[in-house]
Amino acid sequence: MTSYVALLRAVNVGGTGKLPMTELRTICENCGFQDVRTYIASGNVVFKADLGETVVQAKLEAQLRGYAGRPVGVAVRTGPEMAAVLAANPFREAAPNRVVAIFLKEPPPADLLDKVTGLACEEIAIGVREVYVHYPGGQADTRLKIPAASSGTARNMNTVAKLVERMLAATSG
Numbered sequence: 001m002t003s004y005v006a007l008l009r010a011v012n013v014g015g016t017g018k019l020p021m022t023e024l025r026t027i028c029e030n031c032g033f034q035d036v037r038t039y040i041a042s043g044n045v046v047f048k049a050d051l052g053e054t055v056v057q058a059k060l061e062a063q064l065r066g067y068a069g070r071p072v073g074v075a076v077r078t079g080p081e082m083a084a085v086l087a088a089n090p091f092r093e094a095a096p097n098r099v100v101a102i103f104l105k106e107p108p109p110a111d112l113l114d115k116v117t118g119l120a121c122e123e124i125a126i127g128v129r130e131v132y133v134h135y136p137g138g139q140a141d142t143r144l145k146i147p148a149a150s151s152g153t154a155r156n157m158n159t160v161a162k163l164v165e166r167m168l169a170a171t172s173g
Helices: 021-030 053-068 079-087 157-172
Strands: 002-008 034-039 044-049 074-078 099-103 123-126 130-134 153-156
Touching: 002 053, 002 079, 002 153, 002 157, 021 034, 021 044, 021 053, 034 157, 044 157, 053 074, 074 079, 079 157, 099 157, 153 157
Parallel strands: none
Antiparallel strands: 002 044, 002 074, 034 044, 099 130, 099 153, 123 130
């Protein structure tokens, strides 16, 4: 059985996409996932499944569409993939709440950096299926636009670390 994390896009952020975490747990259980646990109310859920990543993602997206009446983007990663995202953070010296990984469904395009606009003091690095961004001044006033990451979902390194910790606990338990 594989441990997964699903990261939902635009859930309970800025008053949009309301989804109680109890409902998210039920949706995941209805997909046949086991040991389902959510983390904070921004659409993070850890679970186990005997299915491949593509099937997990498709089942969850279908259930979420039925619940919300619209598509809800989902990025899925295994425990080792999440641990690798955390380990590959190129901005380890920065405050973890000022660094995000934007999770994508596919690898970032080669020309991602060429199409970025509004770059000021931010730093960007490309990962496997992630884009790392360091916001030295925080995200509140940034004008940074990364078109290739617009369908992704971002989590700061504190959240990534907590999800890795929960996935490791689920694997050893």
